[in-house]
Amino acid sequence: MSSQDTVPADFMGSKSRPRRFLLSTALLSAITVVALVAWLYVFRHGPQNSPSPSSAFTLSDLEKGNVTAKPDTDATATAGSNSNSSLPATALMPASEPAVSSAPVVKLRQGTYIGATIPSSDSYPKAIEAFRGIPFAETTAGESRFRLPVPIGPSDGTFEAVALGQSCPGSNATNATGEVTIEGEDCLNLNVYRPRGARPADRRLPVVVYVHGGGFNGGVGTERNMASFVSWAKEPIIAVNFNYRVGALGFLPSAVTAREGLLNLGLKDQQLLFAWVRDNVAAFGGDADNITLMGLSAGAHSIGHHLMYYSRSSTPAPFAKAILESGATTARSVLYPTHPRHLKQFREFLIAAGIAGVPEQDVFPTLRKLPVGTITRASRAIWDRYNATVCWPFQPVIDGPNSLSNSSHAIGRPGDDGGAIPASVIPDLPVESWREGNHLRIPVLTGFNTNEGTMFVPQHAGSNEDFRKFFTTLIPGLRTQDLEALEALYPDPVTNPSSPYKTVLKGMGRQWARLDAAYSHFAYICPVLQTAHFLSTADDATGRPSSSTVFSKSSHHPSPDGGVTEERSASPGAGRAPVYVYRYAATGTWGTANHGDEAPVVAHDMGVVAPRRGGPRPGIRNIADAMHGAWVNFIVSRDGDPNPTTTTVRWAPFESPLAAPGSGPGQSHVMVFGEGNDEREPPEFRSRPGPRRPGTAARPETLSAAEVERCRFWWERIELSEGVGR
Template sequence: MYAKDREASPHFSSGSGGSRSGRSATVELLLQQQHRTRTSSHGGGGGLGMGIKQRPLVRPNHRSYSYGHSRGGFFRNRLSLWISGLAVLVLVWIYLKVYGHGYGYSLKNSYSGAGLGTSRPGQQGTKISLGDLPAFILPPVTTTTLVRMTKPTASPGKATGKGSGVKATAPAVELKQGIYIGATNLKAPRFKKSVEAFRGIPYAQTTGGQNRFRPPQPLEPSKETFQATRYGEFCPINDGVVYIGQGENCLNLNVYRPAGLIKGKDGKGQDGNELKLPVVVYIHGGGFNAGKGIERNMASFVAWAEHDIVAVNFNYRVGALGFLPSDITAREGILNLGLRDQQALLEWVQDNIGAFGGDKDNVTIMGLSAGAHSIGHHIMHYANSPRPPPFHKAILESGATTARAVFYPTHPRHLIQFREFLTAINAAHIPESEIFPHLRTLPLKTIVAGSKAVWDKYVDSVTWPFQPVIDGPNPYSNSSHANHTLPDIIPDLPISSWQNSHHLKIPIITGYNTNEGTIFIPPDASTNSEFRSFFKTLIPTLKDADLDKLEELYPDPVTNPTLSPYVSVPNGKGAQWNRLDTAYSHYAYICPVLQSAHFMSLSGISNVYVYRYAATGVFGAANHGDEAPVVAHDMEFLGYGNERPGLVRTADEMISFWSGFVASKGGDVNAARGRRVQWPRFESPMKREGWWKDLGKGRVMVFGEGNNERDRSVPPQERKQGYPVKVESLTRLEREACEFWWGRVGLSEGLGRGEEGGRAKL
């Protein structure tokens, strides 16, 4: 979430709201903002954001509104609504005339989209047609979902972009599943170069009806022609309501490429030769309970990349519909459906990206938070798969396969949450053999409401439901898996896969933000007992000796203020806030990230790079997901004038490294940078048997150190640009903290015991 959105919201105060804690309200707000429809430079159509939450599918009863005590009052109020709407359209027209954003419509949007451990990029406006405007702008509709694709009424035509004076021809592509007509986003202040966008292209069948709680089903061939100018449906998220634009026909993608390189519908260049551009696929975050593909502005990423590339983002199932672990689910062979959706998309890219001018042999997957966790699982999966991996490099931002918890489906936490879900949807009485046939008959709103009921119970403790699980047969899961033909997605404990070298050996960029924990920790915790209680609830098998060691690593600012570096906290936060942020950041994000880099570097991969994002925003911190719009070089966030010059310089450096990594087949981030600052390869300072006190190792790139241009609590005259890029070594605390957390990874995997066998605690 952007700082401006956070600061404008009472959810970010330290106090409680009603019966819910301040932290719960914070995460709830983040979840809600995942599904605000928005325009963005990477696709336009889907929606406008504008800080307005989408309406539920259930239409309000107009009689319940107070239009006045008389019929005259009713009509006066209706007239005022129409006048207000007309005024909005006039302002939109003036905005478009001023900024000259190509041949469609563009609206600036204040959306910030994070979710529960996901990114918070603010997406900007782009060229869309009037038909792409969302439901809260258009007259009421009678359908329950937005139209995803329609047949064009005419052949692709030309449209003139007034801001650039350039004529754009609607791009087209021919696939086995049909012909798709896209749109062109013309060069403008927000785009360094024009970008062609294809939106809402399906990569699998609907997940509704009898396909619910089943693996993604392939599409049938087609010769039809479709408009790919507006977004498809987004997958329902865990917010208790199905919003307009959401539905189960949500497995669709968006493709972005530089304009003017492709001549026809077959992906060949202007000279008639086959074009093979590097490809990057973005996997969204959201804690596996929220999110959608357009959370990252991939059109902007393409427009500002130093190399010509093709980018893809997409939706996958989240919440109970995508991740519903239990012993029954395991026997049905339908665990980790959201990860299977991702793999179906990656296979679709292999089969189809050539038609867009992409190189299927040079694919990078990129993800933030849950997207990065997912990538970690795919790195393990394809090392154990007979199929060749559908990607060749990876960028993992604030995530890893060992991050947070990855249990067996029969871990008591998952079994209890599954039963609570059945109770919430009034299905606890259904015989086990009939549970999933019954769930496929229920209204979608019932599933979503039940998911939210379970989520609410666990959000504050960060012991979230509906997560990926280890789906390989094992002696400890106490479940007999069905004889299904689908390969296991997570075949073993992630730490065991690392230790046994059962992972792909590929180039990676991975990294973390300085303050990963701020949006997850209890905001009001003030005592040492609350500090210990938080981690004991999060990891029940921590022993008292472990908690004592935690206190030693992170000194108490209340009882030991002279030695503790955690005394200073933002206004309204509890005395333990800074301490909890540091400890949780190490546990959930920083140390898992460094563990991935450690094992990759020891496996002989030379192009392993680690970063830290340090530019501060709300709370005076570099929060989880804050780097997202900077990586994308999103000018709606960075500002067209001189609003945030330091962040613009930081964005220049980040997209240079990121796009250089995507473009290089070998994943060399420095290949095309000339004399600019070079990013050192990561060499682990830790041998397999323990820490190696070599300070020349463990070097990371730091982006935005000292920049506070996002922090609105700082007066404008005191805001600093900081350093766009510099190199540092891991700190002593990071080394010692990761030594502690790495030694206890097993407490958050399998049955949560550290060594498998016996009975797990909840």
């Protein structure tokens, strides 16, 4: 379905913006009635009666144990499928015509927006004012497809901001509230949530901006219930979530894309949004000097890239702190756009889109003329082809001058960096940016879940050969001695009686737990700890690590420039960025703490914390109180301290134990949330008999020697999955 065939969720327009209709009072009233009826129906009957899309990256899939991605269909409507959703946003009360004056209103340069109120309830202890579907960029349809985002123009019109805006094509995502959204190319929109009446004159409110996950191939800003996050906060805050382009439309690596200067468009969407928040949040009562970015998975990977980018930017970073959940700039792989994997996937995408024979110079003009459904189906087909091996297509890539990126042609919005959105967002290998100190030194809260790999690795792998094949496919540069070291670090449960990976669920292969552990370290845990390491050891003057000596090149493999090993000493410095590291341990599907399981707990989403069905979860409630409270404290505090004023369990800043051998261990403080809790385990996946266990809400731990050893293994081989393919 083309963008012309879809009906936008917001009807806007003025003489300066002909693509949107200015809302007359009558039209506003009609739309309000329709929206209210729809919300009340879902609120009464529950999202389980709404259509349910497939997604490889949704909470509902994790809860159900369904992690198989399916191809897109022609349908563009998506809805939430989490039967435990508390549906707070379905209780939105749009203002009817006589009550418009009492609805929340905000005046921006781009127009006046009329929002709605979410009344207080068991799910929402405080009423929330919501402004939804506000555009921050023009449509990306037609000739604007595969282009840099263009900021929204000025308007003196008045617009409704009650319904969610379009989600980006191919997002195939679940909204935390269960509401239906329409996919379309006019999708660069945002939502703002603030406590009702909380606009104190004496101070501006702290702001958090949520960056969604989805492997850069899916996802939507409303995947996390940020209205709940705001409502449960003891201190008043403002939250923003938004969409960015995903899949081939947002991340299409190739030599052709590089020469056109069109790499990493989804990251550039994010940067435009950050600038929008900085410039507009004061109108909502927010503090532009106290903005925190928060992201999960691909959202956290993205934030990691922005930590690097804004250290080089000619304008100050539009955020002051960052929360990275299960993600990092060095996670998985960051390749050049000319890596053979990306080039092969690009060719396969063109074949799937039916334009394989088009001359190179006509590729993007032709793609701009295709129905958007053709592009999303081709994008999903390539995703499905590579999903099982985790060699994912359509990822961020190095886009600096040496990647063929036409960095001299920076075109886009005026303002930042000499008048344009820069062509280069990831100019260098992320690990080199860490080593050279090219990163912001700001407070960061980051962490991981115990079993990050369960939903990604092959479930039926049964032999050591299967174990080897998975990693040699993912990282072809691994040598025989690397594989032998890998096998020693993660003992084979089939042949080694002392292997810690012997216990697996019925129906799972005997290598599943072993693969989970190894992939968790490679893709999530060790990259997260790498972020914590470099930020906590950065010298105040140089930004380089100051903990004695650290490896700046692999001692096991040639680096991309031909070097083998280089060690660098840096003098100790003060003013290191405070970093707080967590581990989420409460078990759910498969009796494990899976990727993304912490998301609704952090949001204090009562659909998961206290569901209507399945029995009480007092332990999860305690964990949610602890995690949500710490996250809010971090956001509110200008120095990023997650600790409350009084506490019996103090969360200490991380000190890295991962400097070079012999330099002495640091105090690797990690806060563990939910150890021993099994209240979210489905009956078929109960890991322990007997009554449900609440576990421990929060307790500190330090990294084990085994954890440090495993991360050293992966770090010493990082050049095998970064900066390859130029």
